Amino acid sequence: MVTPLLPKATAVWLIDNTSLSFAQIAEFCGLHSLEVQGIADGEVAVGIVGLDPVANGQLTMEEIDRCQQDPSARLVISDPAGDVPQPRRRGGRYTPVSRRGDRPDAISWLVKFHPELTDAQISKLVGTTKTTINAVRDRTHWNAQNIRPRDPVSLGICTQLELDEAVQKSAHRRKDEDRGKLMEEVAAAVAAEAAAVPLTPYELKKQQVEKEEAYDPRAEAEAVFGKSSARKKEEDKQKSTSAQDLNELFKSSSND
Secondary structure: OOOOOOHHHHHHHHHHHOOOOHHHHHHHHOOOHHHHHHHHHOOOOOOOOOOOOOOOOOOOHHHHHHHHHOOOOOOOOOOOOOOOOOOOOOOOOOOOHHHHHHHHHHHHHHHHHOOOOOHHHHHHHHOOOHHHHHHHHOOOOOOHHHOOOOOOOOOOOOOHHHHHHHHHHOHHHOOHHHHHHHHHHHHHHHHHHHHHOOOOHHHHHHHHHHHHHHOOHHHHHHHHHOOOHHHHHHHHHHHHHHHHHHHHHHHHHHHO
């Protein structure tokens, strides 16, 4: 659900300037109804200045009047007048100090899962130098033993939009064998993450029961000592019976 900018400030304004119910305001602002009641009682959001959603184009007075007349109605946020383009950054990307230690992990992830990206694109996304990229790629980085590939978007180093744009521009460089290798690596990474998650007692018990049900002592003995003559005769008899049944089936179908 799309919520307005500064939901608590918007809730303060709606409480002070409209007769909307707490439930209507809570659902529109993405808050709990008790939290909205606390705002009205002055126990929550103390000191927050109300933000007019009509002035900033998130609501219209017609929409507010409609919901005030019908308590069961719900506010619908207004559609934006147009897409707001993101400003283009000039110069190098600034990476917060708290995130600079994660840049080698992000470089390793981009080199591993998007080999079609150029060093210039990686440098622009992560905010690093070509020397560092080569060091991570060649495993000559001073902290190479502690580097593990991590998504730069999840690390907060770049946005998903910027990463998708760079990958789309370099899509023509990706080869078919690179796609196959990427799928294998992604599957291996997912399997490794799943294996790293500890199993619950129920899952452990379920695995144990499945192993016990699949255990065949006769097969294990045959693997060690070979099949007995009686076992071989039984299998030959089953094969001959299956062959006879199949021949009879073909004869009956041909007669029909």
